[in-house]
Amino acid sequence: MTMMTDTHSAAAPQAGLFSRAYAAIADRLARRAVFNKCMDELASLSNRELADLGLHRSMIRSIAYEEAYGAK
Numbered sequence: 001m002t003m004m005t006d007t008h009s010a011a012a013p014q015a016g017l018f019s020r021a022y023a024a025i026a027d028r029l030a031r032r033a034v035f036n037k038c039m040d041e042l043a044s045l046s047n048r049e050l051a052d053l054g055l056h057r058s059m060i061r062s063i064a065y066e067e068a069y070g071a072k
Contacts, residue, residue, distance in 0.1 A: 035068035 042050070042060045050057060 031068045035064050038064035038067045 039060060042055070042063065045053075047057060055063065
């Protein structure tokens with residue numbers, strides 16, 4: 001006599017959900033770290049150094065955003 005058992009548990013689909021949620025949170029934290037680092041580095045430059053790069057102080061936030069999250 002043969003017997004077949006189902007080895008899938010009800011919690012299996014949730015395991016993927018939690019790993020995707022964890023990966024999404026880790027990705028957001030990593031991107032935010034890139035944004036903060038870029039903001040800090042550009043903000044530490046003088047107005048003259050920014051001008052040498054062709055930048056204005058008002059552009060720092062948008063440049064850091066583009067660096068971390070890609071083009072708008």
